[in-house]
Amino acid sequence: MFELSDVVAGPADDPILRDVTVSIPAEGITVLAGPSGSGKSTLLRLLNRLDDPVSGEISWKGRSLDAWPPTELRRQVAMIFQQPPLFAGTVHDNLRVALPDVSDDRALHVLDHVGLAPELLDRDALLLSGGEAQRMCVARAMLTEPHVILADEPTAALDTAARHMVEHLARKLADSGVAIVWVTHDTDQLRRLADHVATVFDGRLAAFGHLDELSVSDDPMVRRLVGAAQ
Amino acid sequence: MMLAASSSDAAQIGVWGLAASGILIVVAVVVSLWRQLGLERSMLWSALRALVQLIIVGFALQLVIGDDDPLIWSFLWLFVMLCFASWTTAQRAKDVPRVFLLSFVAYLVAMAVTLGVLFGFDVYEFEGRTIVPLAGIAIGNSLTSNVLLSRQLIAAATKQRRVIEGRLALGLTARDAFQPYLGSSLRTALVPQIEATKAVGVVALPGTMTGLILAGVDPLDAVLVQISVMYLVLGSVATTATVMSLGISRELFTPAQQLRRLSHSPH
Numbered sequence: 115m116f117e118l119s120d121v122v123a124g125p126a127d128d129p130i131l132r133d134v135t136v137s138i139p140a141e142g143i144t145v146l147a148g149p150s151g152s153g154k155s156t157l158l159r160l161l162n163r164l165d166d167p168v169s170g171e172i173s174w175k176g177r178s179l180d181a182w183p184p185t186e187l188r189r190q191v192a193m194i195f196q197q198p199p200l201f202a203g204t205v206h207d208n209l210r211v212a213l214p215d216v217s218d219d220r221a222l223h224v225l226d227h228v229g230l231a232p233e234l235l236d237r238d239a240l241l242l243s244g245g246e247a248q249r250m251c252v253a254r255a256m257l258t259e260p261h262v263i264l265a266d267e268p269t270a271a272l273d274t275a276a277r278h279m280v281e282h283l284a285r286k287l288a289d290s291g292v293a294i295v296w297v298t299h300d301t302d303q304l305r306r307l308a309d310h311v312a313t314v315f316d317g318r319l320a321a322f323g324h325l326d327e328l329s330v331s332d333d334p335m336v337r338r339l340v341g342a343a344q
Numbered sequence: 345m346m347l348a349a350s351s352s353d354a355a356q357i358g359v360w361g362l363a364a365s366g367i368l369i370v371v372a373v374v375v376s377l378w379r380q381l382g383l384e385r386s387m388l389w390s391a392l393r394a395l396v397q398l399i400i401v402g403f404a405l406q407l408v409i410g411d412d413d414p415l416i417w418s419f420l421w422l423f424v425m426l427c428f429a430s431w432t433t434a435q436r437a438k439d440v441p442r443v444f445l446l447s448f449v450a451y452l453v454a455m456a457v458t459l460g461v462l463f464g465f466d467v468y469e470f471e472g473r474t475i476v477p478l479a480g481i482a483i484g485n486s487l488t489s490n491v492l493l494s495r496q497l498i499a500a501a502t503k504q505r506r507v508i509e510g511r512l513a514l515g516l517t518a519r520d521a522f523q524p525y526l527g528s529s530l531r532t533a534l535v536p537q538i539e540a541t542k543a544v545g546v547v548a549l550p551g552t553m554t555g556l557i558l559a560g561v562d563p564l565d566a567v568l569v570q571i572s573v574m575y576l577v578l579g580s581v582a583t584t585a586t587v588m589s590l591g592i593s594r595e596l597f598t599p600a601q602q603l604r605r606l607s608h609s610p611h
Contacts, residue, residue, distance in 0.1 A: 164512065164513065164602055165602065166598075166600065166602070180600075184600050184602075185515045185517055185601060186515070188513055188514065188515040189515035192514070195509075195510065198510075199506050199509070199510025199511070201510070201511070201524075202524065211514060212514045251510075255514065258514060258515055
């Protein structure tokens with residue numbers, strides 16, 4: 115699905131990502147792992163085209179990102195953030211931003227899908243708990259019927275219970291055919307979620323593969339990044 | 345619009361009249377000295393500066409907007425006003441990309457619309473004596489709201505970046521993603537002028553009308569001029585703000601519907 119070739123991103127004089135070449139599959143959950151500041155989030159923003167690379171090429175479904183109308187690309191490649199961006203108004207109003215003519219039935223269905231109670235539909239979005247807000251953001255993104263969801267450390271600000279609920283939701287979406295690209299520096303979470311892992315270290319792609327493969331990598335840093343026994 | 349001047353002498357206060365009115369500055373200075381406010385130098389300097397500036401402007405206007413002077417001088421004056429207003433906006437809202445050009449276009453469009461209506465419908469005669477003062481009062485008032493609007497939009501684009509990008513990430517166009525901030529910033533810029541228009545005459549007699557009455561014009565005629573000036577100002581403020589907000593919105597986003605990173609944070 116996503117093909118990255120020699121991608122350099124960030125300030126031209128001091129790039130955050132350097133020479134990244136990787137194919138991110140169109141299925142399951144791919145976890146981008148690496149320490150804070152290694153360039154994981156930068157990479158994710160490129161895929162949603164919130165930013166453009168300085169050089170290199172990124173394609174989605176065999177077509178360069180430049181060739182996609184940005185609005186169409188972003189509806190197919192949704193993104194959820196570490197801090198849920200809540201819009202003014204109720205949950206229903208938030209859902210309408212993604213799909214202006216969303217019916218009540220559809221809105222309730224999508225809330226149910228992410229495990230939110232129907233009575234939350236008319237709740238002021240700013241009054242939601244952290245976990246509820248994040249799941250509402252997933253519901254909002256689901257209304258565009260995305261093929262992929264890019265998740266930028268979506269549970270970093272959540273408590274354990276809410277974190278597990280969001281992880282469970284991610285697995286459910288992946289099993290229903292929506293590919294997930296999930297950024298985390300939490301190795302426990304990586305091991306719970308990952309079908310594939312891309313490790314990013316100091317702006318470079320250190321390794322890509324199945325979790326099992328990377329767990330026995332020759333590179334001790336890769337083994338450490340995926341939380342394998344040293 | 346015909347104005348009936350009941351006395352042509354009323355406006356001529358002369359040098360002695362000016363000197364006598366200067367006593368009021370002395371009063372202000374005495375108050376400052378008495379209450380130890382430390383504002384004497386500032387008061388004297390501002391009074392002197394206003395005197396010199398306005399006398400220069402008066403002489404310049406005499407040269408430019410006399411009955412026999414060609415209109416090109418008035419347009420040149422208008423052009424200088426547009427440049428100065430744009431430069432002032434640029435100084436006060438430095439974070440706006442291409443702020444001078446955007447401001448210039450905004451003021452220019454506002455002038456074309458508002459003066460176009462006033463002269464197009466023969467509200468005023470098309471001559472230097474009307475073009476320059478009307479443009480001046482419209483641009484002067486638009487300047488304040490334009491700076492306010494510009495700062496508001498830049499503040500929104502930086503402080504609300506996360507939410508705006510959240511909207512973009514849902515596939516909204518840049519225009520739709522920024523719309524809530526555009527609307528609220530426009531309201532903030534326009535509301536003071538709307539309130540001022542509402543309160544006029546209740547709180548204080550506005551300047552144009554006061555000046556005309558002092559100059560011997562019939563109060564009702566003065567009121568009509570004042571009202572047209574207030575409508576001019578409101579129209580100009582609204583047009584400037586609308587054009588500026590559209591321009592800034594375009595500058596804030598790339599053609600790929602990405603929110604640009606500004607080099608400076610707002611003041």
